[in-house]
Amino acid sequence: MLKLEPRREPSRLMFYLTPFLAIVLTLAAGLLLFRVLGKPPVAAMQLIFVEPLRSLRGLSELLVKATPLILIACGLALGFRASIWNIGAEGQFTIGALSGGAVALAVYPATGWWLLPLMSLAGIAGGAAWAAIPALLRTRFNASEILVSLMLVYVAVLLLGSLVHGPLRDPDGMNFPESRIFQTALPLIIPGTRAHIGFVVALVVAGVAWLLLERHIIGFQIKVLGQAPRAARFGGFSDTALTWLCFLVSGGVAGLAGLFEAAGPVGQLVPALPAGYGFTAIIVAFLGRLHPAGIVLAGLLMALTYIGGETAQISMSLPSATTSVFQGMFLFFLLATDVLVKYRPRWIPARPAGAPAAPAAAKPSAPVVAARVEA
Amino acid sequence: MDLLANVLISAMIAATPLVFAGLGELVAERSGVLNLGVEGMMIIGAIAGFAAMLATGSAILGLFAAMAGGALMAALFGVLTLTMRANQVASGLALTMFGLGLSALWGQAYSGRSAPPFPRLYIPGLTDLPFVGKLLFGQDGLVYLSLACVAGVAYVLTRTRVGLILRAVGENHDAAHAIGYPVIGVRYLAVMFGGAMAGLGGAYLSLVQTPLWVERMTAGRGWIALALVVFAAWRPLRVLLGAYLFGGITILQLHSQALGVKIDAQLLSMVPYIATIVVLVLISRDSARARLAAPACLGKSFHASS
Numbered sequence: 001m002l003k004l005e006p007r008r009e010p011s012r013l014m015f016y017l018t019p020f021l022a023i024v025l026t027l028a029a030g031l032l033l034f035r036v037l038g039k040p041p042v043a044a045m046q047l048i049f050v051e052p053l054r055s056l057r058g059l060s061e062l063l064v065k066a067t068p069l070i071l072i073a074c075g076l077a078l079g080f081r082a083s084i085w086n087i088g089a090e091g092q093f094t095i096g097a098l099s100g101g102a103v104a105l106a107v108y109p110a111t112g113w114w115l116l117p118l119m120s121l122a123g124i125a126g127g128a129a130w131a132a133i134p135a136l137l138r139t140r141f142n143a144s145e146i147l148v149s150l151m152l153v154y155v156a157v158l159l160l161g162s163l164v165h166g167p168l169r170d171p172d173g174m175n176f177p178e179s180r181i182f183q184t185a186l187p188l189i190i191p192g193t194r195a196h197i198g199f200v201v202a203l204v205v206a207g208v209a210w211l212l213l214e215r216h217i218i219g220f221q222i223k224v225l226g227q228a229p230r231a232a233r234f235g236g237f238s239d240t241a242l243t244w245l246c247f248l249v250s251g252g253v254a255g256l257a258g259l260f261e262a263a264g265p266v267g268q269l270v271p272a273l274p275a276g277y278g279f280t281a282i283i284v285a286f287l288g289r290l291h292p293a294g295i296v297l298a299g300l301l302m303a304l305t306y307i308g309g310e311t312a313q314i315s316m317s318l319p320s321a322t323t324s325v326f327q328g329m330f331l332f333f334l335l336a337t338d339v340l341v342k343y344r345p346r347w348i349p350a351r352p353a354g355a356p357a358a359p360a361a362a363k364p365s366a367p368v369v370a371a372r373v374e375a
Numbered sequence: 376m377d378l379l380a381n382v383l384i385s386a387m388i389a390a391t392p393l394v395f396a397g398l399g400e401l402v403a404e405r406s407g408v409l410n411l412g413v414e415g416m417m418i419i420g421a422i423a424g425f426a427a428m429l430a431t432g433s434a435i436l437g438l439f440a441a442m443a444g445g446a447l448m449a450a451l452f453g454v455l456t457l458t459m460r461a462n463q464v465a466s467g468l469a470l471t472m473f474g475l476g477l478s479a480l481w482g483q484a485y486s487g488r489s490a491p492p493f494p495r496l497y498i499p500g501l502t503d504l505p506f507v508g509k510l511l512f513g514q515d516g517l518v519y520l521s522l523a524c525v526a527g528v529a530y531v532l533t534r535t536r537v538g539l540i541l542r543a544v545g546e547n548h549d550a551a552h553a554i555g556y557p558v559i560g561v562r563y564l565a566v567m568f569g570g571a572m573a574g575l576g577g578a579y580l581s582l583v584q585t586p587l588w589v590e591r592m593t594a595g596r597g598w599i600a601l602a603l604v605v606f607a608a609w610r611p612l613r614v615l616l617g618a619y620l621f622g623g624i625t626i627l628q629l630h631s632q633a634l635g636v637k638i639d640a641q642l643l644s645m646v647p648y649i650a651t652i653v654v655l656v657l658i659s660r661d662s663a664r665a666r667l668a669a670p671a672c673l674g675k676s677f678h679a680s681s
Contacts, residue, residue, distance in 0.1 A: 004460075004678075006678070033480075037480065085464055087468070137652070137655075137656055141656045141659055141660045142659045142660065143652070143655045143656045143659040143660075144605065144655065144659065146411070146464065147598070147601065147602050147605065147651070147652075147655055148652050148655060150598055151598070151602070151648040151649070151651050151652050152648070152652070154595055154645070154648045155645045155648050155649060158641045158642070158644050158645045159641075159642075159645070161641045162641035162642055165641065279468070279472065282465070282468055283469070283472075286465055318480070318483075319479045319480055319483050319590070320479075321475065321476040321477075321478075321479030321480055321590065322476065322480060323476070324472050324473070324475055324476030324479075325473060325476030325477050325480055326476075327472055327476070328415075328469050328470070328471075328472035328473025328474070328475075328476055328477075329473060331465065331466075331468070331469035331472070331473075332451075332455065332466075332469050332470075332473065335455050335459070335461035335462065335465055335466050335469065336454070336455055336459045336461060338459070338461060339459040339460055339461065342460075343460075
């Protein structure tokens with residue numbers, strides 16, 4: 001039978017190899033899935049993963065979708081490294097778009113060079129404030145940040161819906177639940193497409209995140225808190241301060257991502273603004289190994305599944321949810337193959353039934369405390 | 376009087392999927408596994424049950440298919456977290472995402488189709504009693520099944536050997552392993568029980584409550600079920616209490632609109648989520664007590680050294 005043997009040192013090779021292994025396995029599983037569904041497998045896969053890369057429009061859309069993913073995932077990576085689970089980036093994204101957009105609507109019809117920076121600041125502040133709620137409840141009342149941040153996603157989405165139905169609705173707009181179109185838009189980086197300056201900002205944020213995580217004492221403290229909480233306590237690192245930092249930073253960038261989405265490709269506030277980037281960014285963070293460089297690559301790949309999903313929706317009438325099937329599979333296979341980083345698979349020939357059991361396979365005879373491996 | 380009875384009945388109907396899913400997750404968590412994929416297992420149960428019911432014409436077979444679907448999803452989670460020792464939080468999220476996507480893909484052919492109404496209990500005489508008649512004797516069979524499940528899980532956990540083993544595995548997996556209990560095996564069973572129950576909860580939505588298939592029809596109930604387990608401090612009877620409380624809030628929100636209370640529907644829809652947060656804060660505030668209530672090995676991977 002196949003047995004897993006702990007490695008003395010985590011394998012560096014496997015650490016970098018398993019994301020690619022996960023991609024290959026996902027593609028294989030995708031072929032199988034389409035086959036079961038009775039769609040031409042190769043054609044469907046080509047439509048999703050190759051077709052978008054063959055046109056300028058597809059490539060520029062890739063940057064549009066990758067922008068929020070990279071931004072949010074860089075923020076989340078901070079917390080995930082410290083085992084602080086902000087699952088509610090989707091809510092912070094929504095509130096960021098809402099507060100940034102509200103600024104534009106409040107000063108309407110005034111506009112100028114100052115408006116976009118002001119909206120961005122409001123977006124960051126909104127996202128950070130929304131993330132401050134789980135941070136406060138975690139540090140002050142010990143409430144699970146997973147559940148609190150997640151519940152707040154629903155609250156945020158409903159709040160956006162309620163406000164664009166009410167106070168923020170376009171007064172000249174036929175009663176549609178939409179705000180006015182903003183009087184300013186993000187500068188484009190590729191003329192004639194929707195690719196905007198936000199992608200450049202996302203790359204800068206990834207660079208800053210790299211400095212913070214790999215070159216700054218805070219990055220070290222975060223890593224210790226995540227991998228050895230006791231050591232962090234002995235080292236005198238404040239659990240509370242790091243939790244706050246991780247939530248405020250990840251909430252702030254998620255808010256900025258939301259504002260970019262509202263002020264960039266969408267151009268106004270609509271109820272359908274939160275499109276799941278906050279959840280997909282969690283996969284991006286893991287697929288990118290919680291490392292900013294990896295996150296940029298993983299963000300582009302996940303963006304591809306979005307665009308490919310849309311293409312498949314139009315030309316093969318597959319539901320848009322095809323995207324989340326692929327995203328779920330990516331994460332599955334990544335998590336599954338991750339076992340190879342810490343463990344070495346070994347083939348141990350099965351003993352014929354009735355043969356005396358080797359002591360290693362028998363029930364433990366002495367009550368030795370088994371080594372516990374924490375994920 | 377009639378209005379009150381109706382409100383109570385609809386509150387029970389709203390609560391029943393939460394009872395099933397919450398109870399299943401409770402068992403999984405008592406064995407030490409935190410499965411955040413309840414939402415994904417519920418939605419797979421909803422579509423599996425609906426598809427099987429349309430294919431066979433039998434709602435009962437639909438329910439079994441839903442349980443099988445949920446349990447299969449849970450087994451997938453088990454392979455990841457128990458065999459491959461992957462992170463439970465991330466695996467649960469992946470399970471939810473995968474389940475939501477797969478159900479939409481699978482349910483594409485079923486969207487807009489509806490199921491025949493699920494039969495309700497009718498006992499001549501008893502069901503016709505004023506006020507209590509329909510409340511106690513006129514519900515659908517699954518409501519009674521959910522109550523029986525609560526009693527059954529409570530009994531098994533506290534009064535039987537099986538329950539003792541399950542709790543031992545959840546409280547201290549090293550000690551349980553040293554005595555010779557199959558930690559991983561027990562956890563597989565507990566997680567799959569949780570999946571089957573979540574599937575049943577999902578099928579309650581698509582076969583009884585609405586009864587039709589809509590993409591993403593679980594609408595966050597899986598997450599509320601997770602919160603319920605914490606709310607209940609890992610006790611089955613309190614899961615029931617909590618679920619009915621949430622069901623009541625949901626229904627009050629609907630009825631307040633009917634009664635002409637002028638509040639924005641979207642603001643009212645926030646109530647269950649905010650209530651979850653408030654309750655979470657109330658029960659976690661006392662960290663010592665919260666830690667006593669939670670299974671000590673919750674969320675930790677197990678690897679036997681020998």
